[in-house]
Amino acid sequence: MVCQHLGCAVEFSKEKNIYECPCHGSKYYRNGVNFAGPAPRPLNHFEIVLDDSGKLIVDTSKIVPLETELVV
Ligand code: FES
Known part of the structure; x- marks a missing residue:
């Protein structure tokens, strides 16, 4: 949920169906x-x-490569 530009928190827009960074x-x-x-x-x-x-556990210490996630 952290923008890869300078680290602002991104927000999900249900209307646009995308994540947007307000910064x-x-x-x-x-x-x-x-x-x-x-x-x-x-x-x-x-x-x-x-x-x-x-419960779903999100481990923010373990970054998953994007390619791997798309295969699953
Ligand atoms: S921090 Fe610059 S676009 Fe998100």
């Missing part, structure tokens, strides 16, 4: 790929696991 206008598709503005690369993707109690 300098970078835009990202739903899969995190940047397509407008100064962001030089896609949003980071993190490892997500389902624990034994049924």
Whole structure:
């Protein structure tokens, strides 16, 4: 959820179905790929696991390459 330009928090627009950065206008598709503005690369993707109690755990210390996520 952190813009890859200078680190502002991106917001999801339900109306546009994209992520937008309020700081300098970078835009990202739903899969995190940047397509407008100064962001030089896609949003980071993190490892997500389902624990034994049924909770989704997002591990922000483990960045998943975008190519791997698209294959799953
Ligand atoms: S920090 Fe997001 S566009 Fe600059």
